[in-house]
Amino acid sequence: MQLSPLPRSFYDRPVLTVAEECIGKLLIHVTTEGIAGGRIVESEAYQGPEDLAAHSAGGRRTRRTEAMFGPPGHAYMFLLYGMHWAFNAVVGPEGHPHAVLIRALEPSINRSLMAARRKVAEGSVQLTNGPGKLCAALALDGSAYGADLSGDELFLADGPRGAVGVSPRINVDYAGDWAGKPWRFYERKNRYVSVPPRG
DNA sequence: GAATAGATTGTCT
DNA sequence: GACAATCTATTCT
Numbered sequence: 001m002q003l004s005p006l007p008r009s010f011y012d013r014p015v016l017t018v019a020e021e022c023i024g025k026l027l028i029h030v031t032t033e034g035i036a037g038g039r040i041v042e043s044e045a046y047q048g049p050e051d052l053a054a055h056s057a058g059g060r061r062t063r064r065t066e067a068m069f070g071p072p073g074h075a076y077m078f079l080l081y082g083m084h085w086a087f088n089a090v091v092g093p094e095g096h097p098h099a100v101l102i103r104a105l106e107p108s109i110n111r112s113l114m115a116a117r118r119k120v121a122e123g124s125v126q127l128t129n130g131p132g133k134l135c136a137a138l139a140l141d142g143s144a145y146g147a148d149l150s151g152d153e154l155f156l157a158d159g160p161r162g163a164v165g166v167s168p169r170i171n172v173d174y175a176g177d178w179a180g181k182p183w184r185f186y187e188r189k190n191r192y193v194s195v196p197p198r199g
Numbered sequence: 200g201a202a203t204a205g206a207t208t209g210t211c212t
Numbered sequence: 213g214a215c216a217a218t219c220t221a222t223t224c225t
Contacts, residue, residue, distance in 0.1 A: 046217075062211075063209095063211095064209075079210090081206080081208085081218050081219080082216080083206065086217065131218070132219060133219075171217060174216095
């Protein structure tokens with residue numbers, strides 16, 4: 001395993017392919033406090049404009065969704081419920097508002113720094129088992145909006161890959177038929193997955 | 200363990 | 213003014 005950013009070509013593919021291949025990859029954020037990161041163990045695909053669960057549903061292009069319409073390999077950050085940030089990787093060619101939501105990490109790099117940011121015990125599952133939590137642990141917020149993922153501060157790197165499972169997405173019941181799409185990917189038997197699937 | 204309510208703010212109608 | 217791809221504390225069983 002080495003800590004070099006994945007090439008932009010990794011993101012310039014169908015969103016379901018990228019979401020599935022994100023499992024096991026390392027998400028890394030370097031700040032003045034130091035480096036922090038972990039293995040991605042849960043992700044979801046959002047395929048606007050036809051996907052009603054995506055913020056870009058119906059081709060809505062606003063200030064908030066602008067990054068989704070840009071070229072692949074950039075960060076799409078958004079604030080939800082007024083207090084939590086979530087991190088997405090923009091996927092697919094420019095003009096196609098697709099993104100992969102990173103829902104959970106397994107802390108691996110500089111766990112003590114992440115534990116301090118989250119104010120929970122190092123080694124606790126609570127560290128990164130949810131979109132808002134992992135952003136807090138990595139100190140990701142709106143300032144990372146649109147960041148280039150091929151830079152050396154915020155990027156994905158190759159990592160050991162485990163067995164991947166599939167399930168419907170979480171908390172998108174409002175999306176009608178799209179809510180049932182098996183567009184969530186997770187690593188089997190990993191305790192950091194936010195919502196353990198049945199079985 | 201499961202269910203529920205409250206927090207809190209940028210963005211859109 | 214309403215709502216959101218959530219988290220946490222609290223209140224049940």
